[in-house]
Amino acid sequence: MFKDTLEKIVNQTPGGVGVVLMGYDGIAVDQYFLDSGDIDLQLVAVEYSNVVKEIRHTAEVLGTGALQEVTIKTGRYYVVIYALTDEYFVALTLKREGNLGKGRYLVRHNSFSLCQALV
Amino acid sequence: MFKDTLEKIVNQTPGGVGVVLMGYDGIAVDQYFLDSGDIDLQLVAVEYSNVVKEIRHTAEVLGTGALQEVTIKTGRYYVVIYALTDEYFVALTLKREGNLGKGRYLVRHNSFSLCQALV
Numbered sequence: 001m002f003k004d005t006l007e008k009i010v011n012q013t014p015g016g017v018g019v020v021l022m023g024y025d026g027i028a029v030d031q032y033f034l035d036s037g038d039i040d041l042q043l044v045a046v047e048y049s050n051v052v053k054e055i056r057h058t059a060e061v062l063g064t065g066a067l068q069e070v071t072i073k074t075g076r077y078y079v080v081i082y083a084l085t086d087e088y089f090v091a092l093t094l095k096r097e098g099n100l101g102k103g104r105y106l107v108r109h110n111s112f113s114l115c116q117a118l119v
Numbered sequence: 120m121f122k123d124t125l126e127k128i129v130n131q132t133p134g135g136v137g138v139v140l141m142g143y144d145g146i147a148v149d150q151y152f153l154d155s156g157d158i159d160l161q162l163v164a165v166e167y168s169n170v171v172k173e174i175r176h177t178a179e180v181l182g183t184g185a186l187q188e189v190t191i192k193t194g195r196y197y198v199v200i201y202a203l204t205d206e207y208f209v210a211l212t213l214k215r216e217g218n219l220g221k222g223r224y225l226v227r228h229n230s231f232s233l234c235q236a237l238v
Contacts, residue, residue, distance in 0.1 A: 039183060047177045054173050055191060058166045064158060065194020072174060075184020 006032040015098015020045040125151040134217015
């Protein structure tokens, strides 16, 4: 029910390596990974769920409005995190030489159908 | 020594409300805030330093390369965080109706002079 959308996001993103639909508790609902070589994308998603939880908490404490999106750029990857509901988010990992703008667009564009499938 | 650069970043960013040059320990080196109304930008920076520390740690653990940049979008603000050195980062807060692209460009563009002033 989620797989088709997740596959589409990764396959249509140049440089896309994987996407995961996950609860803020770090438990994945569904995921789609290409062969990512040397990084453990499941672990990436779990680790980033802690980061997202921290950012969400921070945004609430500060009254800056609910967390919507986080983009992280590291030496080798981009991670795009998009809040879907109060309980779930989606995280796309792509290579630095990939197309961040396209990946972010696809995550946003497919967020509605992921939300609909979640409820 | 940092103030001119920090002022320039905020004043040239449409919707810019404040910028802080900060250690990962949450202690600010210098900052420049416009009247931001209802949010405490000093507190925003301190809270986000915890987030950045968490992301940096995560990136190291996962071997995804060093953290370079984080963009956070909440209901009312954007926060652009840019890693300058192993010890310091700069964080720009701007309103949602502001120009994120211009703000991010100005942070990147001025990062070299901030780094030079730090060492």
